[in-house]
Amino acid sequence: MKVWDAIIIGAGPAGCACAYDLASAGKSVLLLDKAEFPRIKACAGGLTMKTVRALCYSIEPVVRQSIDRMVLEERDSSRIPVKSRKTICVMTERSELDAFCLAKTIEAGAVFQRIQGITGIDERADEVVVTTQDTVSRGRFLVGADGVNSQVRRMTSDSPWFRKAFAIEANIPRHALDEDLVFDFAPVASGYGWVFPKRDHVNVGLYSLDADEKLNRTRLSTYIANRFGNSARPANFIGQHAGFGAAQHHIDRDRVFLAGDAGGFVDMLTGEGIYGAVISGQSAAAAILSDLNQKALAKESFVRLTENLRQNLGIAERIATSFYANPQRGFRAMKMPLLRSAILKGYADGLNLSVLVKTARRLLPDRA
Structure with missing residues (x-):
């Protein structure tokens, strides 16, 4: 054999x-x-640019859209737009x-x-x-x-x-070239909602670390209707666990x-x-x-x-525990240009998180 x-x-x-x-x-x-x-x-x-660079071949043939801006939405309905001179991630x-x-x-x-x-x-x-x-x-x-x-x-x-977390997603047919990539921290207590534009449709989902959140098709449908209106017609609902x-x-x-x-x-x-x-x-x-x-x-x-x-x-686990317990702390950091730049670099390019934590503690000693 x-x-x-x-x-x-x-x-x-x-x-x-x-x-x-x-x-x-x-x-x-x-x-x-x-x-x-x-x-x-x-x-x-969504593939961050650190992922794209790690691959040994180009995935350009399957890239639906390149993203250089995103919006973070807080539980109090405030929004933080984030713009980069470089591509943050690509959608596939x-x-x-x-x-x-x-x-x-x-x-x-x-x-x-x-x-x-x-x-x-x-x-x-x-x-x-x-x-x-x-x-x-x-x-x-x-x-x-x-x-x-x-x-x-x-x-x-x-x-x-x-350990496991859970996410559920669906697609909404619509022209999405001008749609923002969104991370919305309002609809889920220990996680977020997302909106990922992909040229001819938008992928929308909910992600949670907490099994008690009970994310399901009904809850995602309600979120989609609240966000995009009752005329939105989501399809291809699918759920999946993530491993930690x-x-x-x-x-x-x-x-x-x-x-x-x-x-x-x-x-x-x-x-x-x-x-x-x-x-x-x-x-x-x-x-x-x-x-x-x-x-x-x-x-x-x-x-x-x-x-x-x-x-x-x-x-990242320690940051997640702290952040999802009090997202306002993370949003305060995102409102500071230096920290926002470091966080974006960490997400897109793979900045060592220990450097990011040290930067946050220096700039926000009473909040870190």
Whole structure:
């Protein structure tokens, strides 16, 4: 039986980022997923520029709209417009993005197969055996990039560190080229509503860290009607959990690694998941390459390569807890030009959050 250099479960942004780098380096990669692509996937589809730059290829063919301004709305109905000289983020449709990235990954040399589900994972001294309902595959390493409900995580990790939030979204057909990107902190106590323009439609959703919020289709429909009027006709309602906890995860497996939502690499403050998916997937690839090339053990490399990301996610969790308890504090910061610039840079370009926290404490010592 063929022994692959790596088996990757999940062909979303994390899995494709990992598989692309390994295949591009000439390694044998088996990429497995239950879905047929293009697939419907709950995701607002916004990619910050740090994410766009992290990818190893241009995604211009699937960019719907580029955004250089946004509006933050407070619970007291005040609005803070934010404008940048550079692009803050780009809008995509997740089904188009995933299919595009998978095609690029297959072009790089990865082998893609659909599966019905994983029934067993056996990590041995020098390989991992993955059993599905269809077949048995052997690989030197296994990467679980199979989303928030990861089978790989459940089969290989004692995961009290892992936590979930929830979001629900829908689309409204309308001309959206002049529509602002909006984060609205009024409708959800421990989260926000969003409006993401995508040329021929607007993606609208609600995100919450609190399971008691009970976000559902009725609540989102009410929010849409209040915001856009009763004539708005939302469609394609879909909900999805997001995975957190990478900052608290003690990585202890030698040949099995978790990436993206499966590994809790979502930013709790913003709900951004694709950046963490790409970086953690690429880190898993680099760690595997270091081991295959006999430079360093994969586990040691993966811990080191994800350290900065995991630290930032830990800081984001602490900021989220403070911010959602008292959003007015964050809005005071956004009204200060220096802090607003730092916050925008952190969101769009990946400023280290420890620097942002130190700046906030210096400028707002009694509020930080």
